[in-house]
Amino acid sequence: MTTNEFYKHICNLKNKFENRDLETYLLSLLKLAEQEKNQPLTPDLLLKLIENAFISDPKEFNSEWLSITDAPESLSIDKSKISDKNEIDYSISVLQFQISELHKMRGKQLDDEKRYFGIDSETGNIWYNFDPMTNLECGARCILDSDDEKEFIVTWQTLGELLEIGRVYE
Numbered sequence: 001m002t003t004n005e006f007y008k009h010i011c012n013l014k015n016k017f018e019n020r021d022l023e024t025y026l027l028s029l030l031k032l033a034e035q036e037k038n039q040p041l042t043p044d045l046l047l048k049l050i051e052n053a054f055i056s057d058p059k060e061f062n063s064e065w066l067s068i069t070d071a072p073e074s075l076s077i078d079k080s081k082i083s084d085k086n087e088i089d090y091s092i093s094v095l096q097f098q099i100s101e102l103h104k105m106r107g108k109q110l111d112d113e114k115r116y117f118g119i120d121s122e123t124g125n126i127w128y129n130f131d132p133m134t135n136l137e138c139g140a141r142c143i144l145d146s147d148d149e150k151e152f153i154v155t156w157q158t159l160g161e162l163l164e165i166g167r168v169y170e
Helices: 003-015 022-036 043-052 063-067 084-105 132-147 158-170
Strands: none
Touching: 003 043, 003 063, 003 132, 022 084, 022 132, 022 158, 043 158, 063 084, 084 158, 132 158
16 A cells, blocks of 8 residues: 555545544544554554544543643654554554543633634644544645655554644644
8 A cells, every 4th residue: 555545545534434523533543552452553454443433432531641741752763673562652642642632622722613723732732633534634644745655654653643743734
């Protein structure tokens, strides 16, 4: 699969699924990722997780996540220094961070009609995208812009990067 094919697949999700609240979507995606974390992440499994999160039951929110105030630091570019465990831990940390942020913004910043022009969360993190379709499309678009028509190499780190790029990509 190329990055362009991945992007097109993401764009077609709006024809297959009803959009849902981003926090609920991420809770579902977290639950699915934790269930599959011992499997190598392939493009097909990534797409399956992304799709199933639109219809799966969400994981229960953990109030301990409210103490998370910073996005996880991206892992090293040198893939030889990163283990699969580090990659899944990074993606799970991204999911927990974003879920926490959205939870804290409920009834506040998320009610701003102009939020898609960009808002800062109460912890100072910038957000541009607040629903699964927009978050995923923007993340996939940024990946495509940097690797047009190249083979889409996927690791567990890719999931976290896709979501973080989707959060901040305009």
